[in-house]
Amino acid sequence: MTTNKSHRDDGIRIPEQLIVANAERLKDIPLNKKKAGRVISFWPAASIAAALALIVTIAWPSQQPTTKDWNQISWSEDDLIEVYENGLIDFDLQTLAEENLVDGSEWTTLPEVEDVDQLLDEFSDEELYELLN
């Protein structure tokens, strides 16, 4: 059963005052609707923007002129984070599967991904290399 403390000594001691001060910071989270302070790096953001542009191009070709310069589209950071975290872009299947692993009913990993995960879990790099060669 998960409880509020480790059962065996793990050698880690966190000062009580740090926990108390951090609790105040964490309790401010509900006051901010947006994910304040969250930073999204440039390349993931650029990848998401490119993937969005590609999907829009494929999904609505008749509505979008092929000469459209997608670099002119301005995606806000919040847009990108929302798209990324809602799993709307399948640019990283494993990442999305992990994002969805919040409640038991939302596990959506494809079977072949599970198989690969299980292999990675159970075998070391060396063993995998031996198996594959």
Next chain:
Amino acid sequence: MSETSSQIQFHVDRGDYRQAFNALVDEQQAYLLKVIVRLVGDMDEAMDVLQDTYVKIWNKMESFQGNSKWSTWTYRIATNEALMHLRKKKKWHTTSDPAVADALVGSSYFNGDEVIAALYQALDTLPAKQRLVFQMRYFDEIPYAEMEEITGTSQGALKASYHHAVKKIESEVVQFKLLAEKNIKGEV
């Protein structure tokens, strides 16, 4: 249901998610921080991951269906965030990367003995997910059934993964063998 869990559920049943969230912070943040720092090594990074964990907990609280205990659910979110953090840092496989253990053992928050330090060094030779399985079983003594809920991996695979981790650790750290024979072998 524990007293804290019943308090959290009491607030949720009344629609007072803010109070429920505060109770989750008071009850679980210290424990979750330890779980996270054991995986990522660096305390500053762990604090950031903990912040992301609680942001996700807040965002998902209303949609939580109660399919598991609150503690299981939050543990799962915390470990997922920690693994995601490592993935972003290209530390998914740490075979040749001792940064996690070095950061942890070298920090002012570590006061373990040489056996525990050696254990963390040995854990650094494992892939992050296998390290997580070991830590859930060894440090937190979480039953395999609950580990299955947390990881979405079958109990058989978890037992195999834990057994594999123990074997690797035994081969990596001679000093750890006595402790391993005494405390670990009987649990697989």
